[in-house]
Amino acid sequence: MAGISYLDDHRTWVLTGAATTYALRLDEDDVPTHVYWGPRLSPPEVVELTGKTLPRWDGFNDPNEGLDELAADGGTRYWTPALQLRFADGTRGLEWRYETHASTGGHLAISFTDRHYPVRLTLHYRFRGDVLERWTELSADTDVEVARADSATWVLPVLEDYRLSHATGRWAAETQLRREAVPHGETVFGSRRGITSHHANPWVMVDDGTATERHGEVYGVALAWSGSWRLTTTRASTGRLTISGGFGQDGVVHLVGPGKPLTTPVAAGLCTDGGFGAASRAWHAYVREHVLPHPGELRPVLYNSWEATGFEVSEAGQRALAERAAALGVELFVLDDGWFGARTGDHAGLGDWHVNRERFPDGLQPLVDAVHALGMKFGLWVEPEMVNPDSDLYRAHPDWVLHHAHRRRSELRNQLVLDFARPEVAAWAHGWLDRLVGDHGVDFLKWDMNRPFSEAGRPGEADQDRVWVEHTRAVYAILDRLRADHPGLRVEACSGGGGRLDLGVLARTDQVWPSDNTDALDRLRIQHGYSQLYPARAMSAWVTDNPNFVTGRSVPRRFRFHVAMAGVLGLGGDIARWPEADLAFAREMIALYRDIRPVVQHGALHRLRPPDGDGLVALQYVLGDRSVVLAYRQAAHFAEPDRLLRLDGLDPADRYLNPDSGATHSGAVLLAHGLRLGLPTGDFASTVIRLERIPR
Known part of the structure; x- marks a missing residue:
């Protein structure tokens, strides 16, 4: 039976999941210390693992090093720090003093203070099935500089060897699975881009080098965060390995003080003895049941107009596409870029979120009504966090973008990043999104973000580094509020493809766009890496035209459909130009997909x-x-x-x-x-x- 036990005589907490046990204790100095993470043990069995802190071997080697639950900087602790503090008088580090703990509804919170300074720290634990969620809260009565605040340090059992699985890539080549030996010392994975990034994804898995899809112990850690992040593996010559992870990056310092608490994102951990396949199925079940907002839903077959029209958008053209899509069995029609402002290319218009009346003389409502009359839902592409310098918004509010004094404002894709950490900017974004969805009956938003941060500051602000956290939190808050106010709204996360794919964004969206690369051959590898952690239920996959616009490769239509049917099927080609044979084949494939959709989107995946x-x-x-x-x-x-x-x-x-x-x-x-x-x-x-x- 799952639950939380506190063994008072041993100052030990035992958390029990469906088939997993996690245990920690307080050592003689009140430092929270790892005891066990692995297959299920009873509390009496855990007691056999607890013991006193061992004496140092000599002046340079400590047998307890690397066992801290949250490796805090200070004293003679030299392990990779998960927490680094500096007080106003220059003192660094933390000296733990245990205060109390509480457990309610499967949630354990253990509270500490510093032995001298008015800093409070709470460690949180919660099992969801066999996935353990951990996070940390910090508060203080006076300002404290926090150079690093990870969500957790995960201590792995000592294995014969260590092999690391992770995902890396770039734009149009995201989530490429890598497996390699864990080096000794520190290995850091992360993003300094203000978004999750195409180049790495915030999870790692570790095995002893012998695990397969069907067999072997696998330990995994994943962050629920959509901004800059890092995961650090530390391997010592003693054989100990830890994984520490959280938001932030080197050089970014947060001020914690009165009215300025800091709560880290969830770091989720999972262990299994059933190999990588069992690990992935457990992650998928966790995401479907405990992360996604509407886990029981079936995601609809969609059509997106981008590849058919680009920026050459008109009401008549969109109506024609919608009619053809409906005849194929499509359930959701999405109008992509080019419907607003002066948006005739990527050089202008972002930020001016009003309907282009030259293209839609009577606004969007006639098209929305026509799509609904055809029996489909209606969706729109938006990019709320961005602005073109050539826009009315930027001309009115040039101070709203991320920038530093006396530095150029770097443009990527002719865009600058709006500072959503500013309350007035977040309020503006929520206002027009709320009106857009509410006034037009929009059912679906594709929320895009086509560039990372640069010059991430705000002149005149004392605590400028908070933008790295507060921007992402503001995006979360807007999505949460929109969904609460419009219960029928569904959202797809996109960032130039797979630049914002993580557990944090999945808690607020219904599916993600894993890559702008729709080449079916390349997608086999992208989708394979994606599937290590994330379920098919949330993976948008399109069938597009030959040759592929990213790779130039031509692939048979059957192969393209079958690859896309491994996720949430969508169409993205110029269906107005498809010959009747292709349209008939598409109708057949969509009907087949709608039959197998419950199994694909909610079934257990076996990578054969x-x-x-x-x-x-x-x-x-x-x-x-x-x-x-x-x-x-x-x-x-x-x-x-x-x-x-x-x-x-x-x-x-x-x-x-x-x-x-x-x-x-x-x-x-x-x-x-x-x-x-x-x-x-x-x-x-x-x-x-x-x-x-x-x-x-």
Whole structure:
């Protein structure tokens, strides 16, 4: 049974999840110290692991180093600090003094103060299934400089070796999975861009180097934060490894004082002994059940007009696209850029969020009504955090952008970043978004952000570094308020593709745009890295035109559809120009996707063959009595015959029907021997196979 126990005689807390236990204690100096994280143990069993602090080996080596629950700077503690404080008199560090603790509804809060200075610190813990959420609160009666405030330090058990899994990339090549040995010393992953970034994603997983999809211990940590962040692994010669993570970056200092508390984002941790596949399925379940705002929903098939029209938008053109999309079975029509202000290109208009009357003479309402009459929801692209210097907003409020005195205002994509940490800017943004959604009956917003921070300051402000935190918090607050005031509104997060993909933004949106690269071959790798932590239920995936606008590659339509069907299916091509054969095929594929959608979006994912090399890639989703297999042959070499594909997640005692072929299969045979895929010949071959459990 899940719960929290406090062992008073040992000053130890034991938190129990569905199949996991986490324990910490207070040492003789009141320092919160890690005891255990791993498979489930009872409180009496945890007691066997607790003990007194060990004496130092010598003047240079401490056997307790790296065991702190939140590694605070100070004294003879030399581990990678998760907390760094400097007081007004120049004193640095923290000396812990335990005050009290409280546990309610599965939430444990342990409160401390400094032994001399009026600083209060609370460590928070909460299990969601087998994912443990941790965060920290700081407050003070006088101003204190906080150079680093991580959410948690995670102490891993001593393993034979350590291997690190993480995602890296760039624009149009996000979430590329990497696996490599953990170096000794400190290894830092992060973003200094004010957004999550395309270049790294805020999670890491660690195993002993032998874990596979199906077997082995895996430990993972992920941050729920959409601004600048860092995760640091520290590996000592003693064999100890920790992961410390939180928001912020080197050189950014926050002031904590009266009326200025600091609460860190959630750092979530997970361990499993079922390999990377079990780890991913646990993360997916956590996101679906405890992170996403509407976890039980099915995400609709959408059409986005960007690739069809670019900035050449007109009411008549959008109506024509909407009519064709509805005829294909699309459920959500999204008007992308070019509908507002002087937005005829990316050089002007951002910030002037009023309908362009030359393009929409009677405003947006006629188009919205037409889309609704066709039986679809209506969505709009917006980029609230940005402004073009060539805009009425910038001419009226040049001080609203991030900038430093006596420094140039760097432009990227002809844009500057608005300072959402300013209350008047956040109020302005909420005001026009609220009117846009409420006055027009908008059902869906694609919230984009097409550049990172630069010159992140505000002249005249004493605590300018708070913008790195408060901007993101303001974005969260606006999204939270919009959703509360408009319960039917759904949101997709985008930042030039996958630049804002994390647990923090997923708590306020319904899906994310993982990459501007819709090339189906590249998407196999992008979606593979994405799936390590995030579920298909939140992954927007489009079918676009040949050749692909990013890569120039042409891929068969069947392959493009099947790859996009591994997530939330959407169309992004110029369907007004599609020949009837392509339209008929699209109708068929959308109907198929709508049938398998519950299994894909809410089922358990089994990665059967990863996109290594250029051979077969295969995924399987299982939900209740149904299973869906998606298989892709990237390239065929030497006319080699297809091998059987062993499935997973089925009951060996049951039989399964393929409703398309009429064939039945033994679950035991599918698991131990495999399924013949029957892929077409040649490169870019793909198939979708549906299986249904036959009632006994």
